[in-house]
Amino acid sequence: MTAFRTLDQADVKDKRVLVRLDLNVPTENGKVTDVTRIERAAPTITELADKGAKVILLSHFGRPKGGPDPKYSLAPVAQAVGEVIGRPVGFAADCIGAVAEQAVAAMKPGDVLCLENTRFHKEEEKNDPAFVKQLAQLGDVWVNDAFSAAHRAHASTEGLGHVLPAYAGRSMQAELEALTKALEQPKRPVAAVVGGAKVSGKLDLLGNLLDKVDVLIIGGGMANTFLAAQGHPVGKSLCEPDLIPTANDILAKATASGKQILLPVDAVVAETFAANAPSRVAGLDDVGPNEMILDIGPRSVEHVVSELERLKTVLWNGPFGAFELTPFDTGTVTVAEAAAELTAAGKLVTVAGGGDTVAALNHAGAADRFTYISTAGGAFLEWLEGKALPGVDILKTK
Ligand SMILES: Nc1ncnc2c1ncn2[C@@H]1O[C@H](COP(=O)(O)OP(=O)(O)OP(=O)(O)O)[C@@H](O)[C@H]1O
């Protein structure tokens, strides 16, 4: 494996250390509902603070449209970071400019400060050199501890590595080591389970993923575009009609290469996206124009569970349904429990990743029995696909 500069090589005492975390955590009504990503980041924060660094946290949160939006403020997340690490965490209402500069200038060694959402500036996602320079002015050293955002070549995930001494944080290091170990020579048959809601970002990588696995199990919002491609009505379900040709290509590739794609055979549908909304089990040709598919149905759950019994390795990103809303968590919870039991019995290797996927597996009480839980969703899938991750590549020793 290529070597990375880690915190072991970093001289951080009395230095201003810009630490890129992935604080893109699940929230509900402004409260953090799953702290896994924060817990994984905690060792890096405390190690740096204990070594006398001024620890300046950078992260994106959600997908604001390139300008400030209170809905996507990191302020409540910064508070949750403080609770997890058991130390005060300051907050600055911007990640560049006078507000950030003054907050950083007031720091003492060992202090921790969180800057506002980097995506409140459209230049972040463009990796704009002038914006990189403005961020870089705030620090002497850059630590990237956001493996789950390493598939983005953004200013704070990649650009800073060109202008400041760059190091992998402890979580980045642990993710790379654990994923390499778990998946170097996976036991076959191997399946990728892909669900969730980020259809446009993930559907087009399923073609490459198919080369690496024996079976592709598709659920969640992701499945709806495939169902639409097969001519099934999907009503008001989350679906990307523009990606129907891509879905058809992936289905054709599977047939041509003898790979199996497992799609839902029934669905749980409702007219409103709300907990306890009146719902029913529907056949695939029986989804009404005002209905949404919010979970896989009981026959689909049975299919997936019996498939698990035949498999040796499962790589999972994306829940099977809108698991935050009872009872649309049933598919995810049932499959997660079956996967966890098989793992505990030594029959299956289970590696799962993703902000909401981890929250769903915690909700199911299954995460502890999985072989490895990554914080990364999209980055995990791209890593599995064999793609270079810009936020990782920038850390490699040349
Ligand atoms: N059928 C569905 N309709 C609408 N939303 C769905 C459906 N199935 C799953 N979801 C939603 O998908 C979301 C999770 O998808 P997402 O792709 O963001 O996964 P993730 O694990 O967070 O990965 P990443 O870390 O890449 O974001 C959940 O909030 C869940 O409610």
Ligand SMILES: O=C(O)[C@H](O)COP(=O)(O)O
């Ligand atoms: O949750 C994730 O997968 C990361 O935080 C990346 O978020 P993004 O897909 O909005 O870039």
